[in-house]
Amino acid sequence: MVDGSIRMKETTPARTTTSPDEGFDPVGIRWHFLSDEGRTWLEQFETGRAHACPIKTAVRRWVYRFAPGIYVKQVSYQGLRALGKSLAGGNACREGANFQQLERRGIAVAEVLAYGSERHFGVLKRDVLITKEVAAExxxxxxxxxxxxxxxxxxxxxxxxxxxxxxxxxxxxxxxxxxxxxxxxxxxxxxxxxxxxxxxxxxxxxxxxxxxxxxxxxxxxxxxxxxxxxxxxxxxxxxxxxxxxxxxxxxxxxxxxxxxxxxxxLSRHSWDAHARRALGNNARFIAERRDGFTIHRTRRDDVDEMLGALLSDPDRLLDQGKTDGNRTIGAVQVKLDGPWTFLQGYRYQGWRSRLWNARHGGRARRVWLNLWSLRTRHVPVPEPLLCMDRQCFRLPERCYLVSEYVADARPLSSCWQDLDATQRRDALIHLGMELGRMHRFGGIHGQLTWNNLLLTFVDARPQITLVGLDAARMLATASPLRCLLDIRLFLHDLDDRDPDGSHRRLFLDIWNRWSR
The missing domain is CATH 1.10.510.10 (Transferase(Phosphotransferase) domain 1)
Incomplete structure (x- = not known):
C-alpha cells in the first residue's frame, strides 16, 4: 500500500463538471487511500467510461460495476449539503474508512481498493469509493x-x-x-x-x-x-x-x-413514510391538478396515456361496464390505451356524506393511500395506478380510482369446488399466512368475503390477491378484537363449505401463528 503522506498528495488533474450521464471519471480526485491493486486498476482505466454497467442511479448517488469485478460508488454534493459535508466528510470516504476499521476488527467486508474526494476551493463536490467484488451468488x-x-x-x-x-x-x-x-x-x-x-x-x-x-x-x-x-x-x-x-x-x-x-x-414508521410518498411529487409519483381534478398517479408513460383517455368522460366509461350493484360505487373493467385496468367511481349520497369526506379526504384518495400502505407491507393487493378527485368549493363531487386488472384469477367462491383436497389445504395455509401478516401490521380489510379473494396457482403454488378494499383501514396498533371481526365473513363462507370444521381449525391455527 501507498504511504499515508503520499496518498494525501496524489491528485489527478482537475476537470470541470461531473454528471451521471458521463459515468465515473477519476479526473480531479484526491485519493485519501490507494492500494497497489487500486493504483494498477486506475492506470488501466484511462477514461473510465468504457465497459461500465450502472447498478444504481439516484439523484446524487451512482454505483457502477466495471470488469473484472470492480465496484465504484460515487456521491455528489450541491448547495448547503456540500458545505455541511465539507466539514463532516463525504459519505463514500467515510464508508471506505469504516470498511477498513471493520476489517481490522475481523468482520467480513468488501475489500477496499481506493477512496478519495474532489473539492473546489475547499468545498466538497463529490467523493468516490472503489471496492472489489465479493464472490457470492x-x-x-x-x-x-x-x-x-x-x-x-x-x-x-x-x-x-x-x-x-x-x-x-x-x-x-x-x-x-x-x-x-x-x-x-x-x-x-x-x-x-x-x-x-x-x-x-x-x-x-x-x-x-x-x-x-x-x-x-x-x-x-x-x-x-x-x-x-x-x-x-x-x-x-x-x-x-x-x-x-x-x-x-x-x-x-x-x-x-x-x-x-x-x-x-420502526417498520410502521418506514411503511407509512413510503406510503405517504404516493400523495406527493417525487421520483415515483406525480400530484397535479388538471381539468378541475386533483390527480395522484404513478410516474409511468402508460399511466399518462390512461389519464388522457379518462379525463374526457370518465362517467361514460363507467356506464359502459357492469356495476357491482352498490349505490355509491361503480366498477368496470376497461382498456385505457394499454392493458386492461379496473376503474372504480365513487358517488356521494347527500350533503352529510360530502361534508364528512371533505374533512377526511375523498373516498378514492383514502382507498389510494390504503392500497399503497398495504403494498408497502407486502400485502398482495392490486397496484393502484391513478386517483382523480373533483371538488366544488372544497366539497367533493365525484372521484375515480384506476388499478391494475388481475388476470387469470378467479374468486375463491367460484373456484373452490374445482380444487382437490391438496389444493384446498395449500390455499387455506397461504390465506392464513397472508391475512395473519396483514392483521399483525395493522391492516383491516373490511369486506373479507370469498368474492374479494382472487386465487390462482403459479407453479402449483397458490397466489392470493385481495380486492374490494373500499372499506379498508390502517390501524396505528393491531387490535385482536378488530382482527377477529375482520375475518368473521371469511369464516362464515368457510363454514358453509366445511361441514366437519377441519378446514376452519387449519385456517385459524395458521392465522393465529402469523398474526401474533
Missing amino acids: HSLWQFMQDVYPALEPQTKRRLASALADFVRQLHDRGVIQRDLHVDNLLVCQMDGDYRFVLLDAQRISLRKRSLSRTQRLLNLAVLLCNFWRLASTAQCLRFLRDYGLSWNGAQGRSHLYVIKRLALK
Whole structure:
C-alpha cells in the first residue's frame, strides 16, 4: 500500500463538471487511500467510461460495476449539503474508512481498493469509493426469496445459526449497523456452511467495547424488520435463541416483547413514510391538478396515456361496464390505451356524506393511500395506478380510482369446488399466512368475503390477491378484537363449505401463528 503522506498528495488533474450521464471519471480526485491493486486498476482505466454497467442511479448517488469485478460508488454534493459535508466528510470516504476499521476488527467486508474526494476551493463536490467484488451468488434478500423456501429444515437451522453468529460477532466487537437490512448482506456457501459479508458500512457506529443489552435489542429489532415477510415467528425465535437470547422466564419474555414492539414501531414508521410518498411529487409519483381534478398517479408513460383517455368522460366509461350493484360505487373493467385496468367511481349520497369526506379526504384518495400502505407491507393487493378527485368549493363531487386488472384469477367462491383436497389445504395455509401478516401490521380489510379473494396457482403454488378494499383501514396498533371481526365473513363462507370444521381449525391455527 501507498504511504499515508503520499496518498494525501496524489491528485489527478482537475476537470470541470461531473454528471451521471458521463459515468465515473477519476479526473480531479484526491485519493485519501490507494492500494497497489487500486493504483494498477486506475492506470488501466484511462477514461473510465468504457465497459461500465450502472447498478444504481439516484439523484446524487451512482454505483457502477466495471470488469473484472470492480465496484465504484460515487456521491455528489450541491448547495448547503456540500458545505455541511465539507466539514463532516463525504459519505463514500467515510464508508471506505469504516470498511477498513471493520476489517481490522475481523468482520467480513468488501475489500477496499481506493477512496478519495474532489473539492473546489475547499468545498466538497463529490467523493468516490472503489471496492472489489465479493464472490457470492446472492444477497440475503434474494436468497430468502428464491432459495430459502426450498431448503430442508436442517439447512434452514444452519443458516439461522450462521446469521446469528455473524450478528453476535458484530455486537461483541462494538459495531452498530443502523442500516442492518437483508440487502446489505451477502450469503456465501462454502463446504455446506454459510458465511455472511457486510456490503454497506455508511451508517455504522464503532464502540471501543461490546454493545450493551439495550443496544443489542435495538439493533436486533432493526434486523427483524426485514423478516416480517420472509420468515415465520418460529424461525425468528430460533434465530434469537441461536444469538443467545432465551425466551424462558420473565426476563426472556420481556426481551422478546421489547424486540417485537421496537421492530413493529420502526417498520410502521418506514411503511407509512413510503406510503405517504404516493400523495406527493417525487421520483415515483406525480400530484397535479388538471381539468378541475386533483390527480395522484404513478410516474409511468402508460399511466399518462390512461389519464388522457379518462379525463374526457370518465362517467361514460363507467356506464359502459357492469356495476357491482352498490349505490355509491361503480366498477368496470376497461382498456385505457394499454392493458386492461379496473376503474372504480365513487358517488356521494347527500350533503352529510360530502361534508364528512371533505374533512377526511375523498373516498378514492383514502382507498389510494390504503392500497399503497398495504403494498408497502407486502400485502398482495392490486397496484393502484391513478386517483382523480373533483371538488366544488372544497366539497367533493365525484372521484375515480384506476388499478391494475388481475388476470387469470378467479374468486375463491367460484373456484373452490374445482380444487382437490391438496389444493384446498395449500390455499387455506397461504390465506392464513397472508391475512395473519396483514392483521399483525395493522391492516383491516373490511369486506373479507370469498368474492374479494382472487386465487390462482403459479407453479402449483397458490397466489392470493385481495380486492374490494373500499372499506379498508390502517390501524396505528393491531387490535385482536378488530382482527377477529375482520375475518368473521371469511369464516362464515368457510363454514358453509366445511361441514366437519377441519378446514376452519387449519385456517385459524395458521392465522393465529402469523398474526401474533
